[in-house]
Amino acid sequence: MFLFLVGILPRFMAYPVCEGLALLVWLIDRKHFKIGMVNLNIAFPEKDEGWKRRILRRSFQQLGDQVVEISRMSRLTRQDAMRRVRYEEGRGLENYLRVREQNRPVLFMTAHISAWEFLPTVHALYGHPLSFVVRSLDNPYLERWTTGLRRRAGNQVIAKHRSIRQIIRTLKEGGDVGFLVDQNSQEKEGVYVPFFGHPASTNSALAALALKTAAPIVPGFMYPTRRRGHYVIRFYPPVELVKSDDPEQDVVEGTALLNRFIEEVIREYPHCWLWGHRRFQTQPDGRNLYQ
Numbered sequence: 243m244f245l246f247l248v249g250i251l252p253r254f255m256a257y258p259v260c261e262g263l264a265l266l267v268w269l270i271d272r273k274h275f276k277i278g279m280v281n282l283n284i285a286f287p288e289k290d291e292g293w294k295r296r297i298l299r300r301s302f303q304q305l306g307d308q309v310v311e312i313s314r315m316s317r318l319t320r321q322d323a324m325r326r327v328r329y330e331e332g333r334g335l336e337n338y339l340r341v342r343e344q345n346r347p348v349l350f351m352t353a354h355i356s357a358w359e360f361l362p363t364v365h366a367l368y369g370h371p372l373s374f375v376v377r378s379l380d381n382p383y384l385e386r387w388t389t390g391l392r393r394r395a396g397n398q399v400i401a402k403h404r405s406i407r408q409i410i411r412t413l414k415e416g417g418d419v420g421f422l423v424d425q426n427s428q429e430k431e432g433v434y435v436p437f438f439g440h441p442a443s444t445n446s447a448l449a450a451l452a453l454k455t456a457a458p459i460v461p462g463f464m465y466p467t468r469r470r471g472h473y474v475i476r477f478y479p480p481v482e483l484v485k486s487d488d489p490e491q492d493v494v495e496g497t498a499l500l501n502r503f504i505e506e507v508i509r510e511y512p513h514c515w516l517w518g519h520r521r522f523q524t525q526p527d528g529r530n531l532y533q
Contacts, residue, residue, distance in 0.1 A: 249313035256310045257470050264306030268299050274518035280532055281517050285438040285508070300513035307466070308357040315363055315391055323367040327360075327464075330476045337477040338370065341458050347413045348480070349452055349459045350374070350420035353504045354516035357473060361464040362420060363395045365475065371396035373412050374420035375405050406447075413455055420462075421448045424504050424515075426523045434526055435498035438505060443524035449496030452483045459483070461503040465511045478503060 248256050268275065275298065282294040329335040341348050350372060352358060362374055376392075378401050379385040389399050400408050400419070409419050427445040434441045452459050458480035464473050483496040508515045522531050 245309070245313040248310060249316075253310070253471055256313070257307060260306035260309045261303040262306075264302045264304075264309075265299065268302040271518075277520055277532055278517035281519075281521055284440050284522060284531070286512070297512050298517055301515060301517050304356060304466070304514050305516075307470075308359060310471070311357045311360045312391070315360070316394060318363065318367065318395070320367045323364045326471055327364045327473045327475060330474050333476050333478060335368075335475075335477065337479050338460055338462075341460065341480050342370075345416070347416050347457055348372075348418040349413075349448060349455075349457045350418060351423055351448055351459055351461045351500055351503070352420060352463055353422060353424035353507070354519070355424075355504075355507055355511065356464045356466055356514040358422070358464065359392075360473070361462070361475065362392070362397050364464075364473075365462075366395035366397050370418070371398075372418035372420050373398040373400050373409075375400045375402050375409065375422075377402045406451075409451065410455065413457055421445075423448055423500060424521070425519055426521050429524060432524075433494045433497055435494060435501055437501050437521070440522060441526055442501070442522055444497050444501055446493050446497045449483060449493045449500065452481075452496065453485055453489070453492055456482075459500065461500065463507045465507070465514055476507070 248260060251259065278298040278301070279294060282289070282297060286294065286297075338348060352361060362372060365372065374392075374397065376399055379388060392399050398412075398417075400412070412419055423445050425445075427443045429443060431445055431447070432443045433446045435444050436442070437444065448459065451457070460480050461478040463476050465476065466473055481499065483492065483499075486492055520532055525531065
């Protein structure tokens with residue numbers, strides 16, 4: 243109901259309303275404020291307290307902007323997508339097409355940056371649908387609604403808990419598959435690799451799949467322009483992971499390389515990342531950095 247109400251507001255009203263609500267959450271949600279400040283202290287130890295608070299506040303407001311985009315995704319047209327979202331010059335669609343022109347599928351990697359839910363929908367409306375791996379939501383009604391929204395532009399959703407076979411089948415059929423890989427992983431699912439110079443347990447499935455299937459990885463992100471409601475899609479050149487005689491080390495090195503792409507974009511657009519997530523929750527020595 244809330245998204246419906248936001249969706250019928252004119253854009254010039256919807257953005258400030260949702261940003262205002264997000265700012266209110268920033269003021270009263272001390273739990274995620276604390277988590278965000280811990281993360282910022284790890285990532286930007288050289289910055290002062292005021293800068294970190296401003297970045298955290300703006301990251302909450304970015305979530306408000308994403309709510310506006312989600313509220314309109316069910317009726318988003320190709321014309322509207324092309325009017326408000328463009329590919330970055332020099333680091334855009336050509337890097338994706340370079341792989342597709344070879345009749346090879348793409349493994350996409352992205353992160354919780356800016357309007358990340360908007361990214362695959364826009365890319366599909368440009369004519370390039372994909373499948374992407376997501377964790378199923380606990381609420382079955384919300385899960386059904388969200389899945390329908392994500393599929394609307396021609397994309398497919400792969401549930402994380404039963405994803406491997408479906409991912410490999412999709413790749414064999416020539417389809418692209420996307421992953422979000424910037425959240426904390428349990429030790430059994432990930433490897434410890436540097437993230438902002440600190441050990442971060444990172445899901446290694448994407449690197450392992452790339453090594454197994456020889457599919458190239460295209461890191462892709464969406465970031466906002468100065469004009470509210472307008473965005474840019476950045477695709478880095480395809481990454482080809484190389485096998486050696488040590489498969490486990492190959493996965494670690496590949497995962498570390500992918501983290502560096504995410505870190506680069508966050509450093510460039512620090513206010514666009516989801517700082518309220520316990521990214522460093524799982525530590526090699528068992529410490530809890532968020533106490």
